Amino acid sequence: MRHRSVWAFAGLGLILTIVAEGLAPRAIARAIDDGIAAGDTATLAGFAVLAAGLWLMRGLFGAAFGFCNHYGAQLVGRDLRNLYFAALNRMSFTYFDRNNSGDLITRGISDVQSASHGGTMSFLLLTEAVGKYAFFATLMLTTNFKLALATMAMVPIMVFWTLYFGRIFRTQWRAVMRQRSVLTDVLTEVLNGIRVVKAFAQEDRETQRFEDEVHEMVRAILRAIRSFSIFLPALFFMSSIGTVVLIWYGFSLVSAGEALIGDVVSFNIYMGALIQPTRMMGAFVQRLINGIVATDRVFEIIDYSPPEPDELPPPERVPHGLEVVFDDVWFRYSSGADWILRGVSFVAPVGSTVGIIGPTGSGKTSLLNLLLRHYRPDRGRILIGGRPLDEFDAKELRWQISAVPQDPYLFTNTVSKNVSFARPDSDIRRIEAAADSAQVGRFINTLPDRYETVVGERGVGLSGGQRQRVTIARALVMDAPILVMDDSTSSVDTETERLIQLSIDRQLAGRTALLVSQRVSSVSAADQILVLENGQITARGTHRELLEDGGLYAEIYRLQSPPAEVST
Numbered sequence: 001m002r003h004r005s006v007w008a009f010a011g012l013g014l015i016l017t018i019v020a021e022g023l024a025p026r027a028i029a030r031a032i033d034d035g036i037a038a039g040d041t042a043t044l045a046g047f048a049v050l051a052a053g054l055w056l057m058r059g060l061f062g063a064a065f066g067f068c069n070h071y072g073a074q075l076v077g078r079d080l081r082n083l084y085f086a087a088l089n090r091m092s093f094t095y096f097d098r099n100n101s102g103d104l105i106t107r108g109i110s111d112v113q114s115a116s117h118g119g120t121m122s123f124l125l126l127t128e129a130v131g132k133y134a135f136f137a138t139l140m141l142t143t144n145f146k147l148a149l150a151t152m153a154m155v156p157i158m159v160f161w162t163l164y165f166g167r168i169f170r171t172q173w174r175a176v177m178r179q180r181s182v183l184t185d186v187l188t189e190v191l192n193g194i195r196v197v198k199a200f201a202q203e204d205r206e207t208q209r210f211e212d213e214v215h216e217m218v219r220a221i222l223r224a225i226r227s228f229s230i231f232l233p234a235l236f237f238m239s240s241i242g243t244v245v246l247i248w249y250g251f252s253l254v255s256a257g258e259a260l261i262g263d264v265v266s267f268n269i270y271m272g273a274l275i276q277p278t279r280m281m282g283a284f285v286q287r288l289i290n291g292i293v294a295t296d297r298v299f300e301i302i303d304y305s306p307p308e309p310d311e312l313p314p315p316e317r318v319p320h321g322l323e324v325v326f327d328d329v330w331f332r333y334s335s336g337a338d339w340i341l342r343g344v345s346f347v348a349p350v351g352s353t354v355g356i357i358g359p360t361g362s363g364k365t366s367l368l369n370l371l372l373r374h375y376r377p378d379r380g381r382i383l384i385g386g387r388p389l390d391e392f393d394a395k396e397l398r399w400q401i402s403a404v405p406q407d408p409y410l411f412t413n414t415v416s417k418n419v420s421f422a423r424p425d426s427d428i429r430r431i432e433a434a435a436d437s438a439q440v441g442r443f444i445n446t447l448p449d450r451y452e453t454v455v456g457e458r459g460v461g462l463s464g465g466q467r468q469r470v471t472i473a474r475a476l477v478m479d480a481p482i483l484v485m486d487d488s489t490s491s492v493d494t495e496t497e498r499l500i501q502l503s504i505d506r507q508l509a510g511r512t513a514l515l516v517s518q519r520v521s522s523v524s525a526a527d528q529i530l531v532l533e534n535g536q537i538t539a540r541g542t543h544r545e546l547l548e549d550g551g552l553y554a555e556i557y558r559l560q561s562p563p564a565e566v567s568t
Contacts, residue, residue, distance in 0.1 A: 007068075010069055016061040029262030085108065102189070107181070128277065147259055251264065325348075328381075340366045342535040346530055349527075353526045362534060363534075376390075401482045401483075402478040404468075413454060414449075422475075422478040428451065435451075436503070438470070439503070487516055523543075
């Protein structure tokens with residue numbers, strides 16, 4: 001159990017608080033019966049001082065308990081957030097394909113908050129209420145059995161009432177959290193696509209969609225509130241009946257000589273002390289149920305085990321210069337879906353460059369995703385350096401591959417931090433060299449703070465071509481044995497692309513490269529070019545061989561080249 005000392009102090013503070021609060025009324029009862037009734041001022045003063053001391057101790061111990069309660073909740077929240085984020089980083093691409101980011105964000109923020117604060121604190125406060133009931137009941141039963149039984153007659157009914165509504169609250173608050181996830185998903189989607197929304201003048205429609213989801217969330221909350229509005233007044237009514245019975249029956253026993261006035265007074269103090277936790281018990285239960293549901297949702301992620309966990313012991317570090325082999329690889333994103341890759345086989349020898357070209361939807365990006373093991377093939381195998389891909393530890397595998405994705409993603413950080421993302425310990429000379437090779441160094445030097453300039457969210461302050469070149473620099477800083485580029489120069493002009501290729505060629509000495517593109521200019525210098533159509537390799541060869549073949553590659557070249565160049 002984590003943070004044992006905090007919970008030990010919280011438990012000790014709780015016990016001492018309950019004991020001090022329970023003994024104080026007994027001291028008052030003795031002061032009344034043995035002091036006031038007997039006319040003994042010394043006894044009265046002694047028990048009065050004792051009662052005051054016990055109330056003071058109750059305040060001090062209660063403050064300590066409250067501090068430990070809040071402090072412990074903060075520690076639980078910290079640990080849950082760390083565990084949750086670590087769990088997300090373990091997930092495969094398939095998991096993120098099947099789960100909405102809005103739901104994952106809600107679980108990581110709102111649900112963690114509810115689990116750590118609502119759940120943990122409500123549990124301890126509910127424990128305090130139950131502890132008071134148990135200890136005070138024991139004191140009352142040992143003081144006057146008849147009066148205690150009459151006073152606590154409603155307790156079993158109150159417990160049943162609380163348990164009954166607890167099940168209802170759990171179902172209703174799960175629905176609230178589910179709808180909250182939907183709401184977060186809509187908000188995240190609109191914010192990420194706000195430029196598209198505005199470009200097509202769809203603000204009103206998206207606003208209405210958001211309002212509809214807000215309305216559904218309000219309806220879910222109102223259902224829970226309606227149940228709570230029935231539960232709480234009834235609970236308070238039951239506790240009030242206990243107080244009425246105490247006053248009426250207590251003085252009846254005093255009149256019959258079966259109870260002392262001090263007993264009735266102390267019982268009344270006990271009931272007064274129990275009224276607040278009784279009235280709050282509904283809120284405690286509601287928050288506790290909310291916390292339990294939130295905890296379930298958070299641990300659905302934390303406890304999730306990927307189908308094929310990447311926890312193999314890391315192999316020996318592979319050297320620079322790795323052969324890449326695809327052997328009869330078949331792949332589709334889900335069972336029953338169309339095949340994305342069909343029997344793909346090729347070899348990328350050590351130190352060679354393989355270009356992959358084909359129309360949109362032909363499977364080029366999927367092929368690279370399989371190499372990075374973001375997904376796993378349904379049939380066939382992939383080898384790196386003669387070893388099957390599945391034998392590599394995930395982190396060790398990805399250290400062997402510098403990847404430039406199709407969508408250039410930048411973090412809200414400085415340019416230097418984005419370029420050195422894979423190797424945070426890189427010095428500025430290495431960062432500048434990579435940026436110069438990616439033909440983005442000159443632009444970076446025009447920024448207000450050069451490499452320390454903070455780029456906006458997703459690199460919003462940069463053009464598409466600039467973002468692509470920064471991500472290329474990031475891959476070059478990593479300096480891995482294999483370089484993978486997925487249409488990574490689509491937003492730069494032809495001359496800049498040529499300069500980038502020349503710089504990369506100089507750095508590729510002894511390394512293997514796979515270049516995916518829809519532009520012939522991006523792959524024409526490759527040692528081997530694969531033409532991919534409908535998930536199959538329909539042609540392979542050098543640039544000149546494929547032009548002479550007259551197939552799809554030659555057609556793409558003709559469409560993309562100026563007429564004068566084609567004629568030559």
